[in-house]
Amino acid sequence: MLEVEGLKKKFKTNVAVNEVNLYLDKGESVGLLGPNGAGKSTTISMISTLIKPTAGKVRYQGKNILKDPNSIRPILGVVPQEIALYELLSAYENVKFFGKIYGLKGKQLEQKIDQVLELVGLQDRKKDLVKTYSGGMKRRINIAVALLHEPEILIMDEPTVGIDPQSRSYILDMVRKLNQEKGMTVLYTSHYMEEVERLCDRVYIMDHGQIIASGTKEELKSILSSEETVLIEVDQTSSAMLDALNELTAIQQVTEAPKGYKLIVSKGANVLADVFSLAETMDIKITSAHVEVPTLEDVFLHLTGRKLRD
Numbered sequence: 001m002l003e004v005e006g007l008k009k010k011f012k013t014n015v016a017v018n019e020v021n022l023y024l025d026k027g028e029s030v031g032l033l034g035p036n037g038a039g040k041s042t043t044i045s046m047i048s049t050l051i052k053p054t055a056g057k058v059r060y061q062g063k064n065i066l067k068d069p070n071s072i073r074p075i076l077g078v079v080p081q082e083i084a085l086y087e088l089l090s091a092y093e094n095v096k097f098f099g100k101i102y103g104l105k106g107k108q109l110e111q112k113i114d115q116v117l118e119l120v121g122l123q124d125r126k127k128d129l130v131k132t133y134s135g136g137m138k139r140r141i142n143i144a145v146a147l148l149h150e151p152e153i154l155i156m157d158e159p160t161v162g163i164d165p166q167s168r169s170y171i172l173d174m175v176r177k178l179n180q181e182k183g184m185t186v187l188y189t190s191h192y193m194e195e196v197e198r199l200c201d202r203v204y205i206m207d208h209g210q211i212i213a214s215g216t217k218e219e220l221k222s223i224l225s226s227e228e229t230v231l232i233e234v235d236q237t238s239s240a241m242l243d244a245l246n247e248l249t250a251i252q253q254v255t256e257a258p259k260g261y262k263l264i265v266s267k268g269a270n271v272l273a274d275v276f277s278l279a280e281t282m283d284i285k286i287t288s289a290h291v292e293v294p295t296l297e298d299v300f301l302h303l304t305g306r307k308l309r310d
């Protein structure tokens with residue numbers, strides 16, 4: 001349905017996006033997961049024709065849309081990171097304003113406004129001025145605006161960053177429903193692994209402007225099939241313990257966890273015995289140790305040696 005090929009964006013000497021290839025099939029929910037500065041916003045700004053790529057193609061049903069940006073705009077609903085609303089107008093007036101820009105009018109416009117406000121759960125607050133809204137409610141109005149023209153593809157740029165938990169959970173449920181019940185195709189950008197894990201069927205992992213891995217969640221996790229994640233908790237953490245764990249050959253990666261350390265170890269290696277004796281020599285008590293199911297965060301860590309939220 002939508003294909004991105006060799007997409008590249010250079011800002012002076014900084015290559016923000018480098019040779020990105022990705023595709024969306026109809027009805028899919030696809031995640032673009034990566035840390036801050038990975039190039040996610042720049043990628044989706046190019047797909048939605050807001051900025052011009054240095055190189056590359058974006059095709060919708062086989063046609064290069066970069067040559068005719070107006071053809072793709074009715075198809076895409078884009079929810080940007082920044083809130084673009086008039087604070088001194090009500091939610092209703094804001095949505096109406098954007099509806100008119102989309103060319104909607106009369107009864108059809110009124111119906112659409114009702115529908116999208118209902119969808120984002122703000123129908124009962126529609127007469128209130130936007131300046132009285134929380135950040136999460138404003139984000140929901142932004143989503144309502146993006147849905148007004150019934151786009152085929154919804155593109156969201158980190159829609160839950162910096163908002164209250166209630167709005168966050170509302171937005172996540174709504175995206176799931178739009179995808180699963182209404183068949184809307186979704187491209188969901190985030191640095192929150194849990195959100196992508198919950199919402200998306202297929203995932204692209206991005207770092208330093210490049211797609212470093214892609215596939216279904218299961219395929220990505222199978223990258224770690226020869227490894228397992230072990231979480232150990234200790235009565236006191238120390239940098240000496242961290243260094244010593246790093247020295248153990250059966251341990252591939254060590255990161256600090258809230259009360260201890262997260263270890264990525266080769267499957268079958270009896271690493272725990274070594275870890276316990278190491279702790280003993282350092283007078284550290286291990287209070288718990290358990291093997292975890294790998295997450296997309298672990299895949300990212302494995303591929304880059306860094307955490308998503310470093």
Ligand SMILES: Nc1ncnc2c1ncn2[C@@H]1O[C@H](COP(=O)(O)OP(=O)(O)OP(=O)(O)O)[C@@H](O)[C@H]1O
Pocket residue numbers: 011014015016034035036037038039040041042043158
């Ligand atoms: N207009 C611009 N001019 C110069 N550099 C830019 C511009 N926009 C983005 N960049 C740079 O491009 C790189 C990728 O930024 P981008 O915003 O696409 O990342 P991101 O993954 O969306 O992260 P974030 O969540 O922080 O927005 C960064 O190094 C950023 O500083």
